Amino acid sequence: MTNTTRRRRLTALLGAACLVLAIPLSAAADPVSKPGGPFVPPAEGDPNRAAILSADDVERELLALERRSKGAMQLDVVGQSGEGRPLYMATIGTGDERVWVQGRIHGNEPYGPDAALAFLKTLVAGGQHASQVLSEVTFAVIPMYNPDGSEAYIRQDTVHRIDLNRDWGVDQDIFDQLNAVRVQRGQNPLPQSTFDNYTQLRAVESQAFWYAFAEFRPHYMVDIHHQGTYYAGDTDDMTTFSVGISLDELMLSSDQWDTVRRMGVLAADAAGRHGAVTPTRYPYINIPEGVVSAAMLNGPGPEGEYADWTPRGAMFFESRGGIGQKSRGYLVKQNVDALWAIVDAVADGSIDTVDADRWDDILPRGGFLSNQAKFGY
Template sequence: MRTPRRRYLTLMAALLLAPTVAPGLANANGPFVPPGQETVNRSSMLSAEQISAELRSLAARSKGALRVEEIGRSGQGRPLEVAYIGTGSTRVWIQGRIHGNEPYGAEASLDFLKTLVSGGKHARDVLKEISFAIIPLYNPDGSEAFRRQDSINNIDLNRDWGVDRRMFDQLNAVRVSLGQAPLPERNFTNYTRHRAVESQAFWYAWANFKPHHMIDLHHQGTYYVGDTDEMTTFSVGISLDPGMLTTDQWNTVRRMGVVAADAAGKSGVVNVTRYPYINIPEGVTSASMLNGPGPQGEYANWRSNAMFFESRGGIGQKSSGYIIKQNVNGLWAIIDAMSDRSLASVDADRWSNIPPRGAAITTCDKFPNQCDF
């Protein structure tokens, strides 16, 4: 039974005395970094070169089943690669590490891909039903620098897909319905339109593949589970207000989240929560759900069903195994539900029963064993 989260006088005092940007505070630029550990230990994280080599090795072992395509080059000249596998009519897009300092989406994607390449009965059955486009490393330059943004434009690649007038007006309609002020016209001119070469290359790959479903793998800071003393290790999220989605989309993405939460939560070390409400139409998963425009203003005339995973911060070597595993378990649960056609029977309203993500954990005092860089 979960108990109300206790307030600690020592913690509050520390927060009151903390500088404006204190070491260890959860922030918008990536996972939680424990106090005194500003230099991140990256020994458990694959480099861009290692990820590319692993993809090529898997393709060689797959006897032609896996095709790795270089769809372009990053701002600093690194390959942008997509792994294609499967012959099924349902198309699924999985991407990791769009934020360069959120590493284990790459490792989870490769772990998932290794099982698909293994040739076992489970993999063969899935590949008859589903075709995959898997991007372990969306932002290779940011990953090598271990920074959220790309390294040429210094922009968040997950805010760099196209938004048109239709989407802007739809967003404002939602804001008004929620009692919020509409965005001023000047905000529309500031919306992004594929400024980075990475955004351009991956939008065209998405438009060509036309995935029915998308799953985006992220890290967040370190947070409590609702109003409890437990730490969130895994969150499921949807990047748009339901008012911007069709009824079928809203139901489908919630079902995907419920299935992933159920699967990840079966492990004793995993505490699953629901990511807080957001509404970012310029994000990759959002624009894919809204048929957002491409780099030249063109349209794919396609809407994907997209959601995302968020693993906890404190991403050290000791915790990397279960952080990767919870993502892989979530991926397989969704894929199996699609493959055996049970996804449509999942109760989408169970989405609201997933515990909400709580307040940020800003010190290692509460969970000293989790601060394991």
């Protein structure tokens, strides 16, 4: 969405919002969700970290894949973390469609690197399927966005202690659009001080990856996360995989809204084919300062510049909490299967034929599950 398009939509939203603002603020509903963001809660215990890839492990795997690819995969260091660790991005493919995949932006959500590396290994290994996809699609893969937080096993970076998925750029137009949407949804507008307190690409990791995004200009983005453990809707089943959209429909163009829902349908269908997986739809959130959110809104860069590029669709995956060796395999696999479903549909063009309205048919994520013993975890 260009700045001009966003301004046109903002004008329409503000006009509608003025009508709603006639309602006293005391009568406005509370926000639908007050997300702290996807995370593995401490209540679920300290995981067995022997099953979790370290920053050094990821580096070794990436270097090995680069050698094995014989030039097909390019490994770049796009910057350094706050503690001086390399920030790696692998690119592979020759196709016109461009897909961005990132993992472990939250350091205590560990299996994004596993899924990203498993996906890369299949691409590097070649074969008819991979070769066909690589002729249609070019990939940028960031297995470990937050290496410092990963080593410390904390959600944030270690220098500023800020959530890197709340650190991308939001300008005044986007903030005004957010408030117009909130008012239309019956929520209280946020005070201007909220905008003033946005971190705005403060961390060096955010800056490095924003410039990488601006250069790569992806059409599609997938961000791999973990959440706690929840029921699937009102059932007694445990959900192991949720698909999420990080922005309100009214923040997006109609094409973006349709595309991101199609991505979610494809991902949920693919993950759900595994017998151990019950996919769900992540609860409503609207966080323009998140990475894939700001990307879809053409948020500003570190120096106030603009990429003038917006992906057609960008979404996040959530694996259940309760990290450990026993369930590691299928928790990783469900992400890889979901990713491949989206990628295959992008490669052959069938993504535009998916029924976007089936998004509403995906079971909503249910209540928090504090006792996993009934499931043997």
